[in-house]
Amino acid sequence: MKKINLMEVCGTHTMAIARSGLKKLLPKGVELISGPGCPVCVTPQEDIDRAVKIARREDVIMTTFGDMMRVPGASGSLEDAARDGADVRVVFSPMDSLETAEKHPGKKVVFMGVGFETTSPTVAATVIEARKRKLKNYFVIPGFKLLFPALELLAGSEKLKIDGFICPGHVSVITGSVPYREVADRYRVPCVITGFEDADILKGISRLLRQISAGKSEVEIEYRRAVTEKGNPRARRLLDEVFRPADSAWRGLGNIRSSGLRFRKEYSSFDAGKAFKVKVPRASLPKGCLCGDVLQGYRSPKDCKLFTKKCTPENPIGPCMVSSEGACAAVYKYG
Amino acid sequence: MCLAAPARVKSVDKDAAEVDFGGVSRKISLGILSGVKEGDHVLVHAGFAIGKVSRQEAEDTARALKELKDVFRS
Amino acid sequence: MDKITLAHGNGGKLMHELIERLRLKFSSRILDEMADAAELRVAKSRIAFSTDSYVVKPIFFPGGDIGKLAVCGTVNDVSMKGARPLFISLALVLEEGLEIGVLDRIADSVRKAARKAKVQVVTGDIKVVEKGAADGIFINTSGIGVIEGRASIGVRARPGDVILINGPVADHGMAVLNVRENLGFRSSIKSDCDNLNFQVERCLKASKNISVMRDPTRGGLATALNEIAASSNLGIEVNEKDIPVRRSVKHLCDILGFDPLYVANEGKFVCFVKAKDAPGVKKAMGPSARVIGEVTTGHKKEVRLRTSVGSSRILPTLLSTPLPRIC
Numbered sequence: 001m002k003k004i005n006l007m008e009v010c011g012t013h014t015m016a017i018a019r020s021g022l023k024k025l026l027p028k029g030v031e032l033i034s035g036p037g038c039p040v041c042v043t044p045q046e047d048i049d050r051a052v053k054i055a056r057r058e059d060v061i062m063t064t065f066g067d068m069m070r071v072p073g074a075s076g077s078l079e080d081a082a083r084d085g086a087d088v089r090v091v092f093s094p095m096d097s098l099e100t101a102e103k104h105p106g107k108k109v110v111f112m113g114v115g116f117e118t119t120s121p122t123v124a125a126t127v128i129e130a131r132k133r134k135l136k137n138y139f140v141i142p143g144f145k146l147l148f149p150a151l152e153l154l155a156g157s158e159k160l161k162i163d164g165f166i167c168p169g170h171v172s173v174i175t176g177s178v179p180y181r182e183v184a185d186r187y188r189v190p191c192v193i194t195g196f197e198d199a200d201i202l203k204g205i206s207r208l209l210r211q212i213s214a215g216k217s218e219v220e221i222e223y224r225r226a227v228t229e230k231g232n233p234r235a236r237r238l239l240d241e242v243f244r245p246a247d248s249a250w251r252g253l254g255n256i257r258s259s260g261l262r263f264r265k266e267y268s269s270f271d272a273g274k275a276f277k278v279k280v281p282r283a284s285l286p287k288g289c290l291c292g293d294v295l296q297g298y299r300s301p302k303d304c305k306l307f308t309k310k311c312t313p314e315n316p317i318g319p320c321m322v323s324s325e326g327a328c329a330a331v332y333k334y335g
Numbered sequence: 336m337c338l339a340a341p342a343r344v345k346s347v348d349k350d351a352a353e354v355d356f357g358g359v360s361r362k363i364s365l366g367i368l369s370g371v372k373e374g375d376h377v378l379v380h381a382g383f384a385i386g387k388v389s390r391q392e393a394e395d396t397a398r399a400l401k402e403l404k405d406v407f408r409s
Numbered sequence: 410m411d412k413i414t415l416a417h418g419n420g421g422k423l424m425h426e427l428i429e430r431l432r433l434k435f436s437s438r439i440l441d442e443m444a445d446a447a448e449l450r451v452a453k454s455r456i457a458f459s460t461d462s463y464v465v466k467p468i469f470f471p472g473g474d475i476g477k478l479a480v481c482g483t484v485n486d487v488s489m490k491g492a493r494p495l496f497i498s499l500a501l502v503l504e505e506g507l508e509i510g511v512l513d514r515i516a517d518s519v520r521k522a523a524r525k526a527k528v529q530v531v532t533g534d535i536k537v538v539e540k541g542a543a544d545g546i547f548i549n550t551s552g553i554g555v556i557e558g559r560a561s562i563g564v565r566a567r568p569g570d571v572i573l574i575n576g577p578v579a580d581h582g583m584a585v586l587n588v589r590e591n592l593g594f595r596s597s598i599k600s601d602c603d604n605l606n607f608q609v610e611r612c613l614k615a616s617k618n619i620s621v622m623r624d625p626t627r628g629g630l631a632t633a634l635n636e637i638a639a640s641s642n643l644g645i646e647v648n649e650k651d652i653p654v655r656r657s658v659k660h661l662c663d664i665l666g667f668d669p670l671y672v673a674n675e676g677k678f679v680c681f682v683k684a685k686d687a688p689g690v691k692k693a694m695g696p697s698a699r700v701i702g703e704v705t706t707g708h709k710k711e712v713r714l715r716t717s718v719g720s721s722r723i724l725p726t727l728l729s730t731p732l733p734r735i736c
Contacts, residue, residue, distance in 0.1 A: 011736055012337055021720030039736055065381070066666075066732030083414070092592050092665070092733055093382020095364050115381075118337040119735060122383040125366035170337035173378060173386035198718045199399045225392030226378055232386050235367040313728045314416070314423060324666070325736055334722045338735055340664040356664060358657025359596040379664070381735050 010168035011038030011325030018330035033297035040323035045283035048073035063097035121235035149259035164208035176231025195223035252292035291318035339380035420627025421727030445489035457492030472599030476518030491562035492554030526604035576697035582672035603676035611693035616686035629671035647702030666734035
């Protein structure tokens, strides 16, 4: 029987699939491959190093989502910096970091911005609010990524043929289903926008298999209760007001054109990169680390010589193991 | 790449809302979602409502999830 | 790694490795059992002896405080050995600057909890350290209890044992986290901090075939089950759908990306018992008790979870302390 490669782009899907043991229920020949949709995994080490250096400054309160706390850089992680006395605070929402800036006018409050289209509009809205409140001590590291340039890269890959994409449900709440059409049409690959419950994922996979056997390459919404064709235009407008697309480096994948965000000039006073001139060493994947290939689905974690031997969740070498939803972490924990 | 949880809007105050996740409440921002009113169901990510949840579709999926569990349990 | 990190204290793999490293320095037949309490023979009696330190932050949280925790934690450890807890010691390390009023409140909590558990505080100690050297207050309690009549409870389960738990998991950890990290959630979630000795006594009356009991504190239920699987050299299977979690706790876990099976409890225990006695022990545990799984000879030392989709996967021990996530 012909092998079918389905890729779940989103790290949250990778984890949901691993935790439910779903792979065992799939028909033989259907292969689920993890993609690079894990903000922690693909944030370049230079961004981590920059954040850590800024965090160590006496006049800075570094605020971050919990996901980024343990990601190791050249000189440790944000958690390491906190242990050494840096003021690093985990926040649930970027608005919490804004409140922190208001409460501490004598300090510079920096927010480590990571995430895809689900998250970046929330930070854009926070920056706009910061302007409204005339805050001069609030800054953001704009480490965001955009989904579709990466999706194009994966769909167009010559090394690995993806027969169907399980598309990220919550990114699609913002983007809507329309942008997937270009990828589906150009590369003749079905895309099903899927939710995160077990039932959603199984439905999403079955819809993909149905399309594949019918030779179709359409964009379908499985996650109908939250995703619409047009998505959330207000969120996209706010994102566009504060940020513009820019070339961006993805850890393990290298540079992808127009796949990241930069501050627009009008909001550049909030750019941490501008406010803090910090030099960081050039990074490369450690010797033997296969994350680059794993993130694109060419290899699986078990192919990596470092996997479980030198690279474990307590001592992660590459980003795929650091992140709670990295492909390697998923296989390590759940087999 | 994202955790988002459904919640019911208990009250709206300009650009913020008090929402109930089912025994857990919090103030969240409506900064990126328009047209939210009391009684709506929204998806919350990073303290922001990112989109509305369709009650009908939610019930359909809840039913599908239950059916699925029943199938596998039998 | 050549320095202690916070991960060494989170109840997970690193902590176990550290404990093992130290155990080797003090190895003895008694210590090596590594149960919740040590079993001693003193004159003609069998005594269970346990010690624990309490460093919880914040010191006051919904459902309790460090004082109540310090009594219940040690009472429970002694109970897990099948012993009746009798006496505890109370050693306090106070940070310079701590308000006397706060100390009074905590002491009152200790008194109340000890009275409820019917144990006596019989000896104590106070030390004061400079500002910054302790988080307000650290407490150490040691407790002794007497093992009466039956064989004491050990650390080895038997094949075919049914696994029971006395109620929903993750209450304590989520209650404390919300307050400690200022996450801004409002809920009725309270710590389940409570003394278990009377529940345990009823269980022991209901069955002479209980092999192991354990209270899953740091590291959560998953870690406790892994410890037992390892010391028994047997496999454990649990059913995801049977593990009770309060609705509000499950929702808060979902919002923050936490897994309730790895969150701390302070008023829960698992009981491994021969299948025929399970209904009686379940009744003794109370109305919230549930059967959650069983012990098998397959996949030795491994805990497997039967998922709600009908598949199965490994349920590993805690690796690193969970943090609120967006992904």
